[in-house]
Amino acid sequence: MYWKAKTISHKKEKRIAVYFEKNTELITRIKQIEGARWSQSLAAWHIPDTEQNRIRFKIPPLSHIIPSAEGIEQIKKFKQWLRSKRYSESTITTYTEALKSFLVFYREKPIAEITNEDVIVYNNEYILKNNLSASYQNQIVNAIKLFFQTIQETKMMVDKIHRPKRAKLLPNVLSKEEIKLILNAHSNIKHKTMLSLIYSCGLRRSELLNLKPADIDSKRGIVIIRQAKGKKDRIAPLSPKILEMLREYYVISKPKTWLFEGQNIGEHYSEQSLQSVLKQALQKVGNTKPVTLHWLRHSYATHLLENGTDLRYIQELLGHSSSKTTEIYTHVSTKSIQQIKSPFDDL
Incomplete structure (x- = not known):
């Protein structure tokens, strides 16, 4: 059964055209693909250009395609610009990979000709059709906005690039009882101290792993x-309890460069290993929730709020730039909600 497929632009849409001699079985199969249509002018069936359909018809996924020569050169310049602005390496990687995805999609189009309308088409024809998340779409928007600020000749109006509407998700919070069980699950002092320090100081994963012994100021x-x-x-x-735990850990492990080191002296403890430490603790206490290390930070903030700590202090402790980010914890704090009496109790 011979057929060939190629990517096309049909009525301003990115599509995959499938050409084959008239065959009842193939027609039946292609009709089952969502969005499949017959084109009299193309004399071919065509389907949405999605990663899944590319794999189905043996077309390289967009992630495996490189941008045009112009695109590659501009990504290189963009990376240099980000470095000159002192963006972190992880942010530089995130933005350049996001930009690459966008420029691959428009690899046949000169960058100076790309418009705001093209961003909308990309969102519909690539992001939405491949069920990619709103947060990923937001990364793309950040990358596009920054990139086109560096381009002198452009039709893009940066201020009018719209962002996806973000879902208002509540942070995941554990009870103090659940936290206590998780933190006490490990007998290994290093594992126990790492998890305890994340919760007791509201640390991000990377913040814990980048701590040095000198960052623990016991006198202050x-x-x-x-x-x-x-x-x-x-x-x-x-916390005095954490300080005691840290002293015990320090005597046993004697860390040199980093407070928590990997198997070799002077090397970082890996993020994957830290996540594994949490996973083992959850298994030991029989907690089946999809808990991540960030849940410990969310729980720290919520428990502070429930203990009466002012939101402004919590914002400082968490390192939030905006108070709006911190205010979300007011929606998961149960202290005030538990005092509300349900009318059901009066029936």
Whole structure:
């Protein structure tokens, strides 16, 4: 059964045209693909250009295609511009990969000719058709906005590039009882201390792994978190119980460069290993929730709020740039909600 397929632009849509001699079985199969249509002018069936359909008809996925020579050169320049602005390497990677995806989609079009309308087409024909998340779409928008600020000759109106409407999701929070079980699950002092320090100081995963022994200031009773998200330093209060645990850990492990090191002296403890430490703790206590390390940070913030800590202090402790980010914890705090009496109780 011979057929050939290729990507096309049909009525301003990215499609995959499938050509074959008239065959009842093939027609039946292609009709079952969502969005399949027959074109008299093309004398071919055509289907949406999605990653799934590319795999189905042996067309290289967009992720395997490189941009045009112009696109490659511009991505290189964009990366240099981001570095000159002192963006972190992880942010540079995120933005350049996102931009690459967009420029691959328009690899046949000169960059100076790309317009705001093309962003809308990309969102509909690539992001939505491949069921990619709103957060990924937002990364693309960030990358496109920054990139076109660096382009002198462009038809793009950066200020009019719209963002996806973000889902208002509540942070996942564990009860104090659940936290206690998880933190006490490990007998290994290193594993126990890492998880406890994340919760007791509201740390991000990367913040914990980038701590150095000198960042624990026992005399002042604080932890110094250096060059965290947004390249900001901040401090967090150090619990006396955590300090005691850290001293015990320090005597046993004697870390050199990093507070928590990998198997070799001076090497970072890996993010995957840290996630595995949490996973093992959850298995030991029989907690089947899809808990991540960030849940410990969310729980820290919510428990502070329930203990009566002012939101402004919580914002400082978490290192949030905007108070709006911190305010979301008011929606998951149960202290006030539990005092509300349901009318059901009066029936």
